[in-house]
Amino acid sequence: MTPAVAAPPRRTRRGSGRATLADVARVAGVSAQTVSRVLNSPATVPEATVNHVRAAIQQVGYVPNRLAGGLASGRSRLVAALVPAIASPVFLETLEALTQTLAAHGYQLMLGESGYDDADEIELLENLISRGPDGIVLTRVLESEAARQRLARSGIPVVESWDLTATPVDMLIGFSHEAVGARVAQAMHERGVRCPALITGNDPRAQRRRQGYAEELARLGLLVSAGADAMARLPTAVVNAPAPMGSGRRALADLLQRHPDIDGVFCSTDMLALGALIEAREHGIAVPDQLAVVGFGDHVLAADTSPALTTIRIDGRRIGTQAAEWIVQRAAGHAVSARVQDIGFELIVRASA
Amino acid sequence: MTPAVAAPPRRTRRGSGRATLADVARVAGVSAQTVSRVLNSPATVPEATVNHVRAAIQQVGYVPNRLAGGLASGRSRLVAALVPAIASPVFLETLEALTQTLAAHGYQLMLGESGYDDADEIELLENLISRGPDGIVLTRVLESEAARQRLARSGIPVVESWDLTATPVDMLIGFSHEAVGARVAQAMHERGVRCPALITGNDPRAQRRRQGYAEELARLGLLVSAGADAMARLPTAVVNAPAPMGSGRRALADLLQRHPDIDGVFCSTDMLALGALIEAREHGIAVPDQLAVVGFGDHVLAADTSPALTTIRIDGRRIGTQAAEWIVQRAAGHAVSARVQDIGFELIVRASA
DNA sequence: CTGAAAGCGCTAACAT
DNA sequence: ATGTTAGCGCTTTCAG
Numbered sequence: 001m002t003p004a005v006a007a008p009p010r011r012t013r014r015g016s017g018r019a020t021l022a023d024v025a026r027v028a029g030v031s032a033q034t035v036s037r038v039l040n041s042p043a044t045v046p047e048a049t050v051n052h053v054r055a056a057i058q059q060v061g062y063v064p065n066r067l068a069g070g071l072a073s074g075r076s077r078l079v080a081a082l083v084p085a086i087a088s089p090v091f092l093e094t095l096e097a098l099t100q101t102l103a104a105h106g107y108q109l110m111l112g113e114s115g116y117d118d119a120d121e122i123e124l125l126e127n128l129i130s131r132g133p134d135g136i137v138l139t140r141v142l143e144s145e146a147a148r149q150r151l152a153r154s155g156i157p158v159v160e161s162w163d164l165t166a167t168p169v170d171m172l173i174g175f176s177h178e179a180v181g182a183r184v185a186q187a188m189h190e191r192g193v194r195c196p197a198l199i200t201g202n203d204p205r206a207q208r209r210r211q212g213y214a215e216e217l218a219r220l221g222l223l224v225s226a227g228a229d230a231m232a233r234l235p236t237a238v239v240n241a242p243a244p245m246g247s248g249r250r251a252l253a254d255l256l257q258r259h260p261d262i263d264g265v266f267c268s269t270d271m272l273a274l275g276a277l278i279e280a281r282e283h284g285i286a287v288p289d290q291l292a293v294v295g296f297g298d299h300v301l302a303a304d305t306s307p308a309l310t311t312i313r314i315d316g317r318r319i320g321t322q323a324a325e326w327i328v329q330r331a332a333g334h335a336v337s338a339r340v341q342d343i344g345f346e347l348i349v350r351a352s353a
Numbered sequence: 354m355t356p357a358v359a360a361p362p363r364r365t366r367r368g369s370g371r372a373t374l375a376d377v378a379r380v381a382g383v384s385a386q387t388v389s390r391v392l393n394s395p396a397t398v399p400e401a402t403v404n405h406v407r408a409a410i411q412q413v414g415y416v417p418n419r420l421a422g423g424l425a426s427g428r429s430r431l432v433a434a435l436v437p438a439i440a441s442p443v444f445l446e447t448l449e450a451l452t453q454t455l456a457a458h459g460y461q462l463m464l465g466e467s468g469y470d471d472a473d474e475i476e477l478l479e480n481l482i483s484r485g486p487d488g489i490v491l492t493r494v495l496e497s498e499a500a501r502q503r504l505a506r507s508g509i510p511v512v513e514s515w516d517l518t519a520t521p522v523d524m525l526i527g528f529s530h531e532a533v534g535a536r537v538a539q540a541m542h543e544r545g546v547r548c549p550a551l552i553t554g555n556d557p558r559a560q561r562r563r564q565g566y567a568e569e570l571a572r573l574g575l576l577v578s579a580g581a582d583a584m585a586r587l588p589t590a591v592v593n594a595p596a597p598m599g600s601g602r603r604a605l606a607d608l609l610q611r612h613p614d615i616d617g618v619f620c621s622t623d624m625l626a627l628g629a630l631i632e633a634r635e636h637g638i639a640v641p642d643q644l645a646v647v648g649f650g651d652h653v654l655a656a657d658t659s660p661a662l663t664t665i666r667i668d669g670r671r672i673g674t675q676a677a678e679w680i681v682q683r684a685a686g687h688a689v690s691a692r693v694q695d696i697g698f699e700l701i702v703r704a705s706a
Numbered sequence: 707c708t709g710a711a712a713g714c715g716c717t718a719a720c721a722t
Numbered sequence: 723a724t725g726t727t728a729g730c731g732c733t734t735t736c737a738g
Contacts, residue, residue: 016427017508020731031709036733046707066483067429068731071420071714074369078463078484086449089442096439099466103477108484109464110431113452124456130419131431131461155370245657271653278659300624301654304598306631373715384725389717399723421715424730 019060028056039064070132079327080110080128081137088242090269090297090316091139094161097320098137105328107134121147129154135327137320141165141172143204157330159323162314163205164342173322173341177205180312180345181212184266184294187310187347189220191292193264196222198234199251199272201241206268209296210236213266235259239272248275249282256283264292264353270299273309277352292353307351314345372413381409392417423485432680433463433481434490441595443622443650443669444492447514450673451490458681460487474500482507488680490673494518494525496557510683512676515667516558517695526675526694530558533665533698534565537619537647540663542573544645544706546617549575551587552604552625554594559621562649563589566619588612592625601628602635609636617645617706623652626662630705645706660704667698 025032030053037045038053045053056062070076079102083091099109110131112124125147128136135157142148142160151158151169158170165172188196196217200206211231217223218230225233235258237251248267252275255262267273273295277287285291287307295302298313322343326336378385383406390398391406398406409415423429432455436444452462463484465477478500481489488510495501495513504511504522511523518525541549549570553559564584570576571583578586588611590604601620605628608615620626626648630640638644640660648655651666675696679689 015730021733022731032732033709033734034707037708040733044707049707063479064483065424065485065731067420067424067485068714069733071418071424071716072731072733074714074733076420086452087445089445092440092442092445095464096466099439099464103466103480106480108480111448111452111462111464113449113456126416127456127459127461130417132418132420245654249657274654275657278657282659301598301627304602304628304631306635368714371715374717375715385716386718386726387724390724393717397723402723418715421730422717424732425715425717427717427730 016065018065019062020065021062023060024053024056024062027060028053074132075134075331076132077107077331078110078131078133079107079135079137079324080112080131080133081139082112082114082124082128083139084114085242086111086113089299091162093316094139094320094323097317098324099320101321101324102328105324107324107328107331122150125150129156134331135159137161137323137327140205141174142169157327159326161319161323164340168340171323171326171336171339173319173343175314175343175345176212177208178212178215180296181209181214181266182216183345183347184209184312185213185216185220185222187294187349187353188217188264188266188292189222191264191288191353193222193292195224195259195262196234196264196266197255197259197262198236198266198268199248199255199276200236200238200266200268201243201272202238203241206241209266209268210234235262243269243272245271245275245278248272249279250275252276252279253283256285263290264294266294266296268296270295270297270302270309270311273311273352274299274301274305277305277307277309288351288353294353298348302348303350305352310350310353311348312345313348315343318343369418371418372415373418374415376413377406377409377415380413381406427485428487428684429485430460430684431463431484431486432460432488432490432677433465433484433486434492435465435467435477435481436492437467438595439464439466442652444515446669447492447673447676450670451677452673454674454677455681458677460677460681460684475503478503482509487684488512490514490676490680493558494527495522510680512679514672514676517693521693524676524679524689524692526672526696528667528696528698529565530561531565531568533649534562534567534619535569536698536700537562537665538566538569538573538575540647540700540702540706541570541617541619541645542575544617544641546575546645548577548612548615549587549617549619550608550612550615551589551619551621552601552608552629553589553591553619553621554596554625555591556594559594562619562621563587588615596622596625598624598628598631601625602632603628605629605632606636609638616643617647619647619649621649623648623650623655623662623664626664626705627652627654627658630658630660630662641704641706647706651701655701656703658705663703663706664701665698666701668696671696 021032024035137159139162141163160172163174200210214230214234223233227233239247295311298311302309302311374385377388490512492515494516513525516527553563567583567587576586580586592600648664651664655662
């Protein structure tokens with residue numbers, strides 16, 4: 001009897017049970033490396049080998065583990081998106097275009113919700129960064145300096161969007177909210193509105209539209225009351241964002257009471273504008289003849305209200321598509337041609353103004 | 354001169370440049386394992402060590418790499434959600450609750466868009482699975498057998514939702530679409546509707562609501578035309594899903610032409626119901642006196658239309674929260690108490706019916 | 707064109 | 723209570 005030789009202590013950690021590259025390699029009779037090449041750069045492998053390996057992949061039902069791939073390559077093919085509120089419809093087109101474009105390139109979207117305050121923003125960013133995303137898309141510009149620095153330091157490609165700023169962290173695609181306000185002011189003027197008013201949410205970007213609107217109205221001589229500060233002279237109702245339709249109704253009722261002679265109102269979202277339309281009808285005020293109403297966002301309902309809503313349209317899909325393409329390019333090591341893009345906006349003239 | 358000894362070939366691969374566990378360990382003068390424990394199970398480490406290590410973490414600005422952690426532990430703390438269409442508002446509350454609940458447990462959501470056809474479903478699932486999610490949430494039940502098997506085989510916890518089925522892949526939370534239809538039929542009956550009609554999308558679940566509605570109406574003796582097939586006897590307009598409001602307007606116009614005497618209409622979405630409300634007004638038909646209108650979904654606008662919309666409310670947030678909790682429990686190795694949950698629905702009676 | 711070795715950053719298993 | 727070792731499954735690097 002041969003003396004029993006103690007087997008070396010075996011630390012066993014069994015894997016997931018799923019087939020691995022090595023399993024495929026064994027079946028195909030090649031090295032793991034070759035299988036990896038077939039998967040990632042088939043052009044560098046002879047066609048016969050490619051086919052042979054692909055058959056083995058099928059046979060063992062291999063699904064790559066991209067966590068492992070990401071760890072080894074430093075490219076996770078994951079992109080993080082941060083939105084203020086998922087349930088808000090504004091960014092849906094952007095999210096959708098982002099997801100679709102990323103998917104077309106083999107990337108996957110991770111979704112984070114930041115809320116409207118900056119409080120936990122850093123923590124959330126940290127959490128997303130810990131997943132090693134190849135890019136981060138924000139549907140706003142970063143305001144907190146801490147968050148800006150944190151992101152800049154991370155070296156991860158960042159796209160800020162839905163706004164413009166002189167100091168983007170990295171890439172930027174959006175439009176000028178001040179210009180939107182000014183454009184609506186001009187439209188009011190062209191329509192012959194004499195006493196324009198405003199219903200607006202209290203979020204920073206709506207406030208910037210408010211400013212552009214008030215200043216352009218002042219320039220056009222459409223602010224009747226006296227004073228240097230255009231915003232103070234404009235009949236205005238401010239509501240909490242995100243504002244439901246009911247807020248628009250109450251806001252218009254309030255405005256009409258305080259300023260019975262208003263004959264035009266710019267609403268900072270279509271939702272508010274819908275409320276205004278309904279409230280106007282209740283008051284027997286004809287839209288657009290007695291009151292011109294302009295919204296913002298070109299909500300799906302805007303074309304179907306009666307009267308149909310005149311509004312500002314932003315190409316949210318384009319923002320998502322461009323953000324995705326920038327990030328994919330960067331991840332592929334290519335430089336991005338333009339890092340800042342102003343996509344403007346469009347005034348959609350319908351019946352309400 | 355000492356003979357030059359060839360240095361052993363050095364395969365160098367520099368990492369990301371970010372601080373690692375080992376860096377923290379070096380600074381703190383402990384092993385990497387201890388740092389890991391401080392991060393993942395601080396209760397097992399003396400407080401003094403915890404504080405000491407935390408200071409080192411701060412000092413080097415360490416952010417864990419969860420790709421690596423996920424690979425090593427087999428738990429990615431990533432959950433995949435698959436929705437038919439991101440831009441559709443129906444699942445937003447669910448998505449939001451899901452994201453929030455997962456975030457509270459340190460998990461992150463990956464979002465996938467399946468479209469309304471099953472074509473690329475498997476491919477998309479494969480893609481998500483390759484990321485090693487700790488769970489998959491579907492806002493539907495899986496219909497394709499291939500996809501069901503694929504998921505069952507994967508061993509990943511799966512939650513199907515927004516529907517019920519006798520054969521869930523794994524966990525299930527939803528409600529009966531047939532029961533919704535039947536409940537609306539009863540409501541029509543209680544209101545004294547004599548000639549009920551239907552405007553419906555052509556998606557499978559709307560069709561099941563249609564069936565429940567038609568059968569209950571037949572039982573109540575509210576289908577005037579003769580025949581055995583309840584669905585065939587119900588005045589119905591079918592539109593393509595996802596249906597915009599305009600489809601509802603056209604559908605009602607069409608119905609009124611074909612069946613001038615209808616006095617109640619169930620719309621398979623609130624969006625269609627809004628269109629019906631508007632079209633009724635154009636025709637000078639009083640809602641609810643001449644025409645009762647019931648929607649589905651309790652859209653944010655439903656309470657603010659005039660007249661306010663009677664509709665069916667589904668607790669989408671609850672679905673998201675429960676799905677997240679189930680998956681987190683499973684990932685923690687706990688068994689889940691109930692694998693199937695019927696959350697029912699609520700008829701919200703407002704002015705339109 | 708193909709393969710072997712090394713290592714991505716972390717955690718599980720074992721040992722002290 | 724803490725450390726050591728051996729992977730997780732893949733890709734990069736280098737050698738043929």
